[in-house]
Amino acid sequence: MSGSTNQSIKPVTAKVNQNGNLSIGGCDTIDLASKYGTPLYVLDEATIRTICKDYKDAFASYAKVNMMYASKALCTMAVSKILAEEGFGFDVVSAGEIYTVYKSGADMNKVLFNGNNKTVSELTLALELGVGRFSVDNFLELSLLNELAKSADKTADILLRITPGIECHTHEYIQTGHLDSKFGFDLTQVDEAVELILNEYSNLKLRGLHAHIGSQIFETQVYHDEIEILVKELAHLDEKFGLKLDEINIGGGLGVKYTDKDCPPSTYKIADVILKSLNESIEKYGIEPPTLYIEPGRSIISTSGVTLYTAGSSKQVPHGKKYVAVDGGMADNARPAMYGAEYSACVANKPEAETLQTVTIAGRFCESGDILIREISLPELGEGDILCVYNTGAYNYSMSSNYNRVPKPAMVLVNNSQSDIIIERETLDDLISHDRIPDRLK
Ligand SMILES: Cc1ncc(COP(=O)(O)O)c(C=O)c1O
DSSP states (O other): OOOOGGGOSSOTTOEEOTTSSEEETTEEHHHHHHHHOSSEEEEEHHHHHHHHHHHHHHTTTSSOEEEEEEGGGOOOHHHHHHHHHTTOEEEEOSHHHHHHHHHTTOOGGGEEEOOSSOOHHHHHHHHHTTOSEEEEOSHHHHHHHHHHHHHTTOOEEEEEEEEOOOOOSSOGGGBOSSSSOSSSEEGGGHHHHHHHHHHTOTTEEEEEEEOOOBSSBOOSHHHHHHHHHHHHHHHHHHHHHOOOOOEEEOOOOBOOOSSTTOOOOOHHHHHHHHHHHHHHHHHHHTOOOOEEEEOOOHHHHTTTEEEEEEEEEEEEOTTSOEEEEESOOTTTOOHHHHHOOOOOEEETTSTTSOOOEEEEEEOSSSOTTOEEEEEEEESOOOTTOEEEEEOOSSSSGGGOOOGGGOOOOEEEEEETTEEEEEEOOOOHHHHHTTOOOOGGGO
16 A cells, blocks of 8 residues: 555646756746746646556455546546546536536546536436436436436436435535535435335436545545445345345545645545445445445546746735735635635745745735635745645636636646646636627617
8 A cells, every 4th residue: 555646735747847946747837837827727647647547556456446537626628538548437517517528528428417406408418418327416306307318218327316424524615425415315315215216217227326425535434434324225225125226426525635734545545445344334234246436526636736826916014914916816716715725835936945934825806815825934925936836726727717807717738848728718808708788788
């Protein structure tokens, strides 16, 4: 058993080059900033492929594992292409994610559609494009999906999303498996749902059960508990309905290292706990080994990403903090303002310079809460310096907005000293391209 890249703050290729600058994927980050502008999302392909290999190696001893990348962490066509090449399927939660994955050429049979309020048009699109699994979240969706599948003359393969009643120690907003959660069927509702599927919903084929307990998880016991609950429920459904369900989906959630305080387990450690728990539960409840789905998002993509910003104005509050403002902030990275997320950073044009000061990195958006990093030790950071914030691959671009009508940054993929745009920087014309002025105002 060894370490994996989710335990590192920096991408695997990060180093200081001969110019004394930070380089990633063999590309000088200062050159990237001047070529593509800032803010700039940079994704390191080698880091993505390394963590994929870590996951595959870690779970190799279990014959039936379906790895599904949780697209919500970062969904772009290029990222989908890489994940598909690595043999991953996709967990998607919207028509936009379905369409992106589809357009990237992925095998739609390896796509699983999640979400607590899927719309009619999203379910219709998913059926049309041949999405392989639907994780059905509630009674309304059961009847809706059955109707839509019937009119399309199809059978939808489904998992039931359940709420296992597990509290994990992560931020309240990213806990999902506790009993008072908006997601999934309560365990007490599962029998009723199954009866409906068996007796009334002939266009639904129940394959198994799904749960997801939260995100940025560092504990392992919660996975043990979750698996026991899922397997026990499979055994119960067999006993009560004679149903031989052979799929369990345990969701995602493995944490990453944003700062030195974070100590996430490796993929190897987590796989060890998951597979041991699964084998124990199989034995205890006497069921056939099911196909295991896992849906990691953050741990696949976070460490591969960094964001480059240009420093601008600064302010020393008399007897107080020193603020340095950068040219991005809460619109390209909502996490610090949304749930107090913490990040690590370096000054990319002098990553090895002595750290001389404690500064607070302020965003450029019109909210006092737009602070990217509170009180970080850095070398002198002034106008024109390039700040590199690490670990921004997950839930940064995917949660980005045009707040203050600021165009979204570009994203480049770096590998073997080559850089390619995978998302173009938005232009001012992009920003107004959906605006319309009614005739009466012209
Ligand atoms: C159902 C489901 N699966 C997978 C994930 C991915 O979680 P993570 O990015 O923490 O691995 C999420 C994230 O919220 C989710 O809701």
